[in-house]
Amino acid sequence: MTTDLLVQDRPAAVRRLLARPELGALIAAVAVFLVFAAVAEPFLRVSSLGTVLYAASTIGIMAVPVSLLMIGGEFDLSAGVLVTTAALTSSMVSYQFTAVTWVGVVVSLAVTLAVGWFNGWMLGRTRLPSFIVTLGTFLMLTGANLGVTKLVSGTVSTKPISDMEGFASCRWLFASEVTVGGLTIKATVWWWLGLLAVGTWVLLRTRFGNWIFAVGGDAAAARAVGVPVARTKTVLYLGVGFGAWVLGQHLLFSFDTVQSGEGVGNELIYIVAAVIGGCLITGGYGSVAGSALGALIFGMASKGIVYAQWNPDWFKFFLGAMLLLAALLNAFVKRRAERGPR
């Protein structure tokens, strides 16, 4: 363990490492990996690693903008169904207008950004808590997903669009896969890494990143020193819209049809990934890289339970216990790191 590192006179570099918000998540991720490596023989196969990475990426893509939003001090409960909205919009626009699938993809981006903007605008205008605002958006989107799909397609899932022009190139961009020596890497993994790099750079290396920390830490103080609070938060919601668009296109182009009732509940998983990664639920503290570790823990746990052949009835229980343990470990490491002279 790290106890030998946590002595009083540790060098500055080590101290900086220990003060990082994602250290706890890193230790938790290693622990979860070791647990499943020990109990589940198929878990260590190369093909399984591809499956785990894929599962992690489908959470991680959304965990990046959601963690940024949480560092900015806000929630987005509509993030889960917004992914489904993105996929449905893209599919139905392409099909109904018999357009090249890229048209649907572009319209879908406009729609998700509009929803993100609406969330941010409502928040700024009404001063209601984001929990309430996005809860309203969540319910409206859930209904709209079903209602509009039924109205347009006549059923509750969209019609297949795989025979349409542009599908192949869209599929290449959002849902292709590369197999190297038995390891299958899906396109979502590249998107995830890309978003991770951009998100981390924005947060740590730009003025906007400072604004995010400022509005999440103390909005009133940030406003006093001239940070555009409302605009910063709106941009963060636009980020969530962008993430939902990417993941929604992936679902559409890898599965060809979309069920209108899906996505409910996933918003909590994104929040959990961000929290395990070191984001505080109150804002002002956290990391984007940590959210990736949170997503990885979730991916490893959800698939590891299957590889370990544990009784699926207990699946959610194990998952919950594992998430609590990871969060506790996180808090413990953070406390140890903050102790001693700074």
Add this chain to the structure above:
Amino acid sequence: MSSTRFRPSRRLRPVAAALALMVAVAGCSSTGGRRAEEARAQAAAAGGSAVTTPRWKVAMVTHAGPGDAFWDSVRKGAEQAAAKDNITFLYSNDAQTQNQVQLVQAAIDQKVDGLLVTLAKGDAMADVLGKAKAAGIPVITINSGQEYSRKFGALTHIGQDETAAGQAAGAELAARGRRNVLCVIHEQGNVGQEQRCSGAQAGSGLAGGAFQVLYVDGVNMPDARAAVLAKLQADPAIDTVLTLSGPMAATGLQAVQDSHRGIELDTFDLGPQVVAGLKSGGVGFAVDQQPYLQGYEGVDLLWLHRSNLDMLGGGKPVATGPQILTKDNADALAEYVARGTR
């Protein structure tokens, strides 16, 4: 045991021991009870299978939500067949498309010898089933998605054609002289449920006005009960309520009782309340698709295919329903429903 002490001579000891044993045994039932259950479980655990084939591994991945009585029956059937056929049976389920696809992938990663999949999400499963084919894993689809089964390269499909089941229910409604039917759909957007209701209308020959569809929220029973009751109060012409699942039938029965009119309730699928209702006359008939059979035959047909290259029906869909159950079957059914296999 008696506490009186007696010291038998050495020669009598074996006789005394035998007597003591007989006394101990005499107090116990030699049939049934928990001991028999444990003995059966031990026999199954000790490889008490009826066959001498090697220990194969079969995975079942369904679209079931957690804690569903119907899917519990499917699972019980599959486990029973697995015990008999010396098969390691792995079960996993998730209601969300992408998670179900990932679970199928995880089963492929584990190099199973056979795969049972539900195709409620149709086209979304095409890719991952292609991977199963590439890995040389035989697939049988069960319960839903009959129209996709052959297309995705499955050996066969085991289940009930929902339109045919609806028509059988409709014919039974007509034979009973029902004039005005309310069909209750509890999962908005479930294509199979739409097919049941439209099939029932076609089979009954009732005009649109005399056959109405009501959408209720199947995960919120109090709300569903109130919705059915409100409809019954609003429309005095209704003389029959047709529900689409065992739990919904129980809820429908409560609403019918609340309405204090002589309304008959008929249903698809079974449950303890349905059987009790068949007995007492509150339920007219039930259309069953025999979930236990879907799981049992799924595993068994994979075993037959693997051990003897057999395929029941030559690969044509194997029907497990519709089976119309009435008062005549209620007594026999009660016991099986109670143990969760019907």
